[in-house]
Amino acid sequence: MAKSYDVVVIGAGNGGLVAGLTAALNGLKVLVVEQHNLPGGAASSFVRGRFEFEPAIHEMSRVGTKEEPGQLRSMMDALGINIDWVRVPEAYHLVVKSEGIDEEMPFGVKEFIEKMEYYHPGSAGKMQEFIALCIESLKAFGYLQGVRDKYDRAYLEENFPNFLQVATLTIDEVFEAVGLPEDVRINLSTYWSYLGLSTDKEDFMLFCPMLMGYLTNGAYVPPMRSHEVSAKMEKRIVDAGGEIWFNTLVEKIIMEDGHVAGVVTNRGEVRAKEVIANCSPHVVFGSMLDPKYVPEDEIRLANARHYDFSVSIVYLGLNKSMEELGIKDYTVFFQDYVDNAKAFDSLKKRDNNHNVVSTCLNAAVQGASPEGTCMIALTIGALEDSWSDIEPEDYVKVKNQFALQAIETFEDATGCKIQDAIEEFEMATPVTLSRYMYTPQGNIYGYLMYGWDGILSRGLTIEEDNNRVPGLKFAGAHGYMGMGFSSSYFSGNLIANMSIEAIKEGK
Numbered sequence: 001m002a003k004s005y006d007v008v009v010i011g012a013g014n015g016g017l018v019a020g021l022t023a024a025l026n027g028l029k030v031l032v033v034e035q036h037n038l039p040g041g042a043a044s045s046f047v048r049g050r051f052e053f054e055p056a057i058h059e060m061s062r063v064g065t066k067e068e069p070g071q072l073r074s075m076m077d078a079l080g081i082n083i084d085w086v087r088v089p090e091a092y093h094l095v096v097k098s099e100g101i102d103e104e105m106p107f108g109v110k111e112f113i114e115k116m117e118y119y120h121p122g123s124a125g126k127m128q129e130f131i132a133l134c135i136e137s138l139k140a141f142g143y144l145q146g147v148r149d150k151y152d153r154a155y156l157e158e159n160f161p162n163f164l165q166v167a168t169l170t171i172d173e174v175f176e177a178v179g180l181p182e183d184v185r186i187n188l189s190t191y192w193s194y195l196g197l198s199t200d201k202e203d204f205m206l207f208c209p210m211l212m213g214y215l216t217n218g219a220y221v222p223p224m225r226s227h228e229v230s231a232k233m234e235k236r237i238v239d240a241g242g243e244i245w246f247n248t249l250v251e252k253i254i255m256e257d258g259h260v261a262g263v264v265t266n267r268g269e270v271r272a273k274e275v276i277a278n279c280s281p282h283v284v285f286g287s288m289l290d291p292k293y294v295p296e297d298e299i300r301l302a303n304a305r306h307y308d309f310s311v312s313i314v315y316l317g318l319n320k321s322m323e324e325l326g327i328k329d330y331t332v333f334f335q336d337y338v339d340n341a342k343a344f345d346s347l348k349k350r351d352n353n354h355n356v357v358s359t360c361l362n363a364a365v366q367g368a369s370p371e372g373t374c375m376i377a378l379t380i381g382a383l384e385d386s387w388s389d390i391e392p393e394d395y396v397k398v399k400n401q402f403a404l405q406a407i408e409t410f411e412d413a414t415g416c417k418i419q420d421a422i423e424e425f426e427m428a429t430p431v432t433l434s435r436y437m438y439t440p441q442g443n444i445y446g447y448l449m450y451g452w453d454g455i456l457s458r459g460l461t462i463e464e465d466n467n468r469v470p471g472l473k474f475a476g477a478h479g480y481m482g483m484g485f486s487s488s489y490f491s492g493n494l495i496a497n498m499s500i501e502a503i504k505e506g507k
C-alpha cells in the first residue's frame with residue numbers, strides 16, 4: 001500500500017528544504033523527493049583534485065550580524081540551522097573597460113554614498129534622496145508582506161506617499177524621477193544581473209529590497225560552501241521525523257475529487273494532503289498534472305511568462321595564491337556596455353558575451369583552498385536557449401572556447417594572468433543546469449519578473465496563485481519571491497506555513 005504523508009515536497013532545492021523542515025518542525029509527516037543524490041539543488045559543493053568548489057553562491061543577502069541579524073539569519077536560527085556566516089568584503093566592483101569605468105563599492109549606507117561621491121562628485125544629495133525613497137519603500141513593502149491583499153489604502157497614503165508614486169515604476173523610471181546623474185545610474189545598476197532583467201524593464205520594487213538588504217546587512221557566504229546549509233537542513237528534517245528520498249523523480253501529481261492526493265514517483269505512488277512543488281510550474285502543469293486539472297489561468301500565465309536566465313560557470317583551481325596572481329576582489333562585474341539593456345540582449349548569444357561576474361572565494365573565506373592556491377569562478381549569463389543549437393559532438397569544443405573567452409575577459413580587464421596557473425578546470429553550462437536542476441533552458445532564477453508579474457503583484461495574489469489547484473503550492477525561485485538563495489528560502493518557509501494552515505483547517 002502507498003505510504004501516506006501530510007506534505008510531499010517535490011525537489012530538495014533551497015525552497016524545498018526549508019518547506020520540508022518548516023512542516024516537519026510543526027509536527028507534520030513530511031516527505032521530500034529529490035531526483036539527485038544530494039540535497040540543495042544549486043546549493044551544493046564539488047571536489048576536483050585538492051579544491052572544493054562552491055558551485056553557485058556569490059553572496060547571500062539579509063544575513064546580518066549576530067547582534068543585528070537580518071531576516072535570513074533569524075529564520076535559519078529559528079529553524080535550528082546554525083552557520084558561521086562569513087562576511088564578503090565589498091559590495092561590488094564594476095569594470096566597463098571600453099568606458100574606462102572601474103569602481104569599487106563598499107557596504108554600509110553612509111560608506112556607499114560617500115564612495116559614490118568620491119567617484120561622482122556632487123552626487124551625495126541625490127543619493128541621499130534616493131536612499132530615503134528606498135527606505136520608505138522597504139517599510140511599505142514590509143507592511144504589504146504582512147497584510148498582503150488586505151492592505152489599507154489610506155494607511156499607505158498617509159505613511160508611504162512616495163512609495164505609492166514609485167511602486168509600479170521600473171528601476172530606470174525611478175532613477176529618472178529622482179534625477180540621479182547618468183554616471184551614478186551606471187554604477188547603481190551593477191546588480192541588474194542578480195535580478196534577471198535590465199533596469200529599463202525590472203521593477204524598482206525588486207531592486208530596492210535587494211540593494212538595501214546588501215547595504216544595511218552586508219553579504220555573506222557559508223564557509224563550508226552552500227552545501228553546508230543544505231546538509232544541515234537535510235539532517236534536521238530527518239531528526240524532526242521527516243523523510244528525504246534521493247535519486248527519486250516525481251513524475252505525476254495524483255488528483256482525487258478535485259484536490260491533490262499524492263504523487264507518482266519512479267519508485268511508486270505516495271499519498272499526500274498537500275504537495276509543495278519546488279520546481280518549475282511549466283514542468284508541473286506541462287507534464288505532471290492531468291491536462292483536465294490544469295486551470296485556464298495557469299495556461300495563460302505559462303504563455304505570458306519568460307524563463308529567467310541561465311548561466312555558464314567556469315571553475316578554476318589555481319596553483320598560485322591571490323596575492324601572487326594579483327587578484328584583489330571577491331566579486332567583480334565585467335560589462336561590455338554601460339547600457340545594461342544592451343548587455344541583457346547580448347546574453348541571448350554565446351559569441352562576444354563578455355558579461356562575466358568573477359568570484360574568488362579565498363577573498364572572503366580564509367583557507368578556502370590549500371596554501372599557495374586560490375579558486376576563481378567566472379559566471380556568464382545566458383538567455384533564450386542560447387546553448388540549444390550545439391551538436392553533441394561539438395559540445396566540448398564549444399564549451400572550451402567559451403571558457404577561454406571568459407578567462408581572457410577576466411585577464412584583459414584585471415591584468416591578472418591566470419591561464420598558466422590553472423591546475424583544475426571544470427565548467428557548467430545551461431545544458432548542465434537543465435539536466436541537474438531539471439529546469440527548462442537550465443534557468444536558475446524562475447521567471448523574468450516583469451512588472452505585471454513582479455514581487456508586489458505576486459505578493460498580493462499569493463493565496464490565489466497557490467490555490468488554483470487545491471493542495472498544490474509552489475516554493476523556490478519559481479515561487480512568489482522569485483530568484484536567489486534568500487528568496488527561495490523565504491518562500492519555502494511561507495508556503496510551508498500556508499500548507500500547515502490548510503491541513504489544520506482541513507481544506
Ligand SMILES: Cc1cc2nc3c(=O)[nH]c(=O)nc-3n(C[C@H](O)[C@H](O)[C@H](O)COP(=O)(O)OP(=O)(O)OC[C@H]3O[C@@H](n4cnc5c(N)ncnc54)[C@H](O)[C@@H]3O)c2cc1C
Nearest residue numbers: 011013014015035041042056058059250438476477484485
Ligand atoms: C552558478 C550560480 C550562481 C548563483 N549565484 C547566486 C547568488 O550569488 N545569490 C543568489 O541569491 N542566488 C544565486 N543563484 C541562484 C540560486 O542558486 C537559485 O535561485 C536557487 O538555488 C533556487 O532555489 P530553488 O529552491 O528554486 O531550487 P533549485 O536549486 O532549482 O533546486 C530544485 C531541486 O528540485 C529538484 N527537482 C526538480 N524537479 C524534480 C522532480 N520532478 N522530482 C524530484 N526532484 C526534482 C532538482 O533536482 C533540484 O535539486 C545562483 C545559481 C547558480 C546556478
